[in-house]
Amino acid sequence: xxxxxxxxxxxxxxxxxxxxxxxxxxxxxxxxxxxxxxxxxxxxxxxxxxxxxxxxxxxxxxxxxxxxxxxxxxxxxxxxxxxxxxxxxxxxxxxxxxxxxxxxxxxxxxxxxxxxxxxxxxxxxxxxxxxxxxxxxxxxxxxxxxxxxxxxxxxxxxxxxxxxxxxxxxxxxxxxxxxxxxxxxxxxxxxxxxxxxxxxxxxxxxxxxxxxxxxxxxxxxxxxxxxxxxxxxxxxxxxxxxxxxxxxxxxxxxxxxxxxxxxxxxxxxxxxxxxxxxxxxxxxxxxxxxxxxxxxxxxxxxxxxxxxxxxxxxxxxxxxxxxxxxxxxxxxxxxxxxxxxxxxxxxxxxxxxxxxxxxxxxxxxxxxxx
Numbered sequence: 001x002x003x004x005x006x007x008x009x010x011x012x013x014x015x016x017x018x019x020x021x022x023x024x025x026x027x028x029x030x031x032x033x034x035x036x037x038x039x040x041x042x043x044x045x046x047x048x049x050x051x052x053x054x055x056x057x058x059x060x061x062x063x064x065x066x067x068x069x070x071x072x073x074x075x076x077x078x079x080x081x082x083x084x085x086x087x088x089x090x091x092x093x094x095x096x097x098x099x100x101x102x103x104x105x106x107x108x109x110x111x112x113x114x115x116x117x118x119x120x121x122x123x124x125x126x127x128x129x130x131x132x133x134x135x136x137x138x139x140x141x142x143x144x145x146x147x148x149x150x151x152x153x154x155x156x157x158x159x160x161x162x163x164x165x166x167x168x169x170x171x172x173x174x175x176x177x178x179x180x181x182x183x184x185x186x187x188x189x190x191x192x193x194x195x196x197x198x199x200x201x202x203x204x205x206x207x208x209x210x211x212x213x214x215x216x217x218x219x220x221x222x223x224x225x226x227x228x229x230x231x232x233x234x235x236x237x238x239x240x241x242x243x244x245x246x247x248x249x250x251x252x253x254x255x256x257x258x259x260x261x262x263x264x265x266x267x268x269x270x271x272x273x274x275x276x277x278x279x280x281x282x283x284x285x286x287x288x289x290x291x292x293x294x295x296x297x298x299x300x301x302x303x304x305x306x307x308x309x310x311x312x313x314x315x316x317x318x319x320x321x322x323x324x325x326x327x328x329x330x331x332x333x334x335x336x337x338x339x340x341x342x343x344x345x346x347x348x349x350x351x352x353x354x355x356x357x358x359x360x361x362x363x364x365x366x367x368x369x370x
Contacts, residue, residue, distance in 0.1 A: 009103060012036045012043070012075040013133045016105075019048040019057070020077045020140060025223035026051055028199055029301030031078055031108070031144040035061040037099070039072035056081065058090040062097045070098030077137045079108040079130075082116040091120045101127040105137035109148040143199070143303030146324070152294040156325040157307045157314055158194055159342065160187065163332060166339025167311055186359030187329040189219065191308075194327065196222035199302035200251075202293075203309025205232035214242050215308070227302065229253060231288040231313060235262035235273070244269040253288045253296075287312075290320040311342040318344035323368055326350070330362040 019034030027049050035057035037045035045068070047060025055063070058080050062069050080090035080102070094102060102121055107130060108114065121128050138145060143154040160183045161167050168182060181188065195201055196217035203215065208230045215228040228243055228250045235258040243250045247270025254263070256277045263273045276292040297305060307317055317323050354365035 008038070008041060009075070009132060012038055012073075013077075013103065013105060015043075015046070016057075016075045016077050017133060017136055017140065019046055020137075023049045024197065025199075028052070028303060031141050033057040033076065033078045035074060035076040037061045037065040037069050037072050037074050039065075039068050044068040044072060053086045056087055056090050059087065059093050062093050062099075065097070071100050072098075073101040073103060074099045075103045075132075077105045077133075078141065079104055079106065079113055079115070080117040080121070081108070081113050082120045083112045089117075089120075091117050091124075094121060095124045095126065099126060101129070103132055104128065104130045105133050106130070106141075109145060111148075143305075147298050147303050152291070152298050152322065153199065153302050153305045154324050155294070155305045155307060155317065155322050156194065156198070156327060157317065157323045158191060158327045158329070159314060160191075160329045160331065161342075162335040162339055163330065164334050164336065164339070165341070166335040167342050168335055168339045182333065183329045183331045183361045184359040187331075187361040187363070190329065190358045190363065192217050192220045192222075194306055195226055196220045198226045198304045198306035200227040200229050200297055200300075200304075201306045201308055202229040202231065202313070203307075204313035205230055205237055206312065207309030208232070208237060208241060208243060211309075212242050213309070225249060226306070227251060227297075227300070229293070229297070231293070232258075233288055234258050235266060237266065239265055239269050244271055246270070248272075253293050255288060287316050290317045290322050294322060311340045314342045315344055318348060319346070321348075321370070325353070326364075326366045326368065328362075328364040328366070329358065330364065332360060332362075 016034035016036045020032040023032040030049060030052055032049060033056060034048045036043060045061040045065030047057040047064065049057045058076055074094060080094060082089050082091045107118065118128055146154040159167055201215045216225050230237060231253050233255040235252060235254050237252065250271045251274055252266055252271050253274045253276055256275055266273055274296055276288055307313060348368060350366040350368040353367045356363045
């Protein structure tokens with residue numbers, strides 16, 4: 001992180017970060033951005049990107065500042081754009097507004113930006129400083145940045161496990177008369193927050209059939225519900241699933257040989273069917289290729305993808321080396337042989353990114369190496 005020149009620099013960039021967060025779940029395929037305009041130590045304008053096609057954060061902040069922007073400093077979390085899209089270039093508005101200094105957290109790697117905005121500002125005589133709170137903005141925009149740099153969304157695998165590293169279908173607990181859930185209420189709330197921060201939630205066909213989940217973010221004030229994706233190679237899902245009761249928000253990803261009549265039946269219930277052929281990134285010939293599905297999700301504007309369902313799906317995506325983070329919610333329970341093992345077919349390394357608790361359960365977040 002670049003060292004702020006003053007305490008005010010740090011305070012105003014933190015404010016821009018908080019403003020940017022208001023756009024989470026509302027602006028895809030655009031990035032979240034926050035901006036603050038300060039003159040003589042006083043905030044005279046603020047803005048954040050609210051929705052695709054709406055004014056960008058910089059334009060909104062400048063509109064609120066009006067003539068007070070002349071000679072001011074702008075703090076913005078991401079490099080201002082210099083191209084014409086659905087809205088005019090932000091750099092033009094900054095220059096026209098008379099901003100003297102622009103403090104930018106990070107450069108935008110998008111191919112149509114990628115330093116052009118910074119060069120335009122400097123050429124116009126605006127003093128540009130880059131790097132303040134860069135790590136924080138990189139974390140906030142992790143999915144967007146990965147999509148631009150790698151052509152696919154960031155993938156988080158979430159699993160509830162026992163102390164002996166086993167997972168089990170909820171129905172298994174119900175048959176034994178125990179509580180339906182492996183983890184407690186606090187861990188389940190965390191799972192819903194992960195859904196709320198994701199653009200798509202992916203499960204396997206086995207999980208969809210066995211548990212009939214809704215895959216919605218509930219009780220956490222979600223800005224919008226994630227796209228629900230089921231990997232079902234031969235389209236054998238029943239049309240009575242809860243996932244199909246909300247037309248237009250469910251995708252069934254299948255293989256090229258799935259029956260057309262099954263596709264017609266699922267589409268009649270409002271699902272979208274994506275046929276994905278085997279190709280680069282497919283490690284299990286019988287399954288839906290993870291890399292192909294991720295490229296399709298990126299084209300649909302998804303930056304953050306959450307994998308939730310099934311030992312087979314978890315293993316396949318780990319084998320494909322497309323899992324970037326693993327969130328393990330560990331219950332103080334031993335399942336023994338009654339639980340299901342999960343994991344890749346070959347060893348992988350990662351590093352602990354966070355360790356904590358959610359009620360009576362432990363939470364481990366690991367960042368996986370490429």
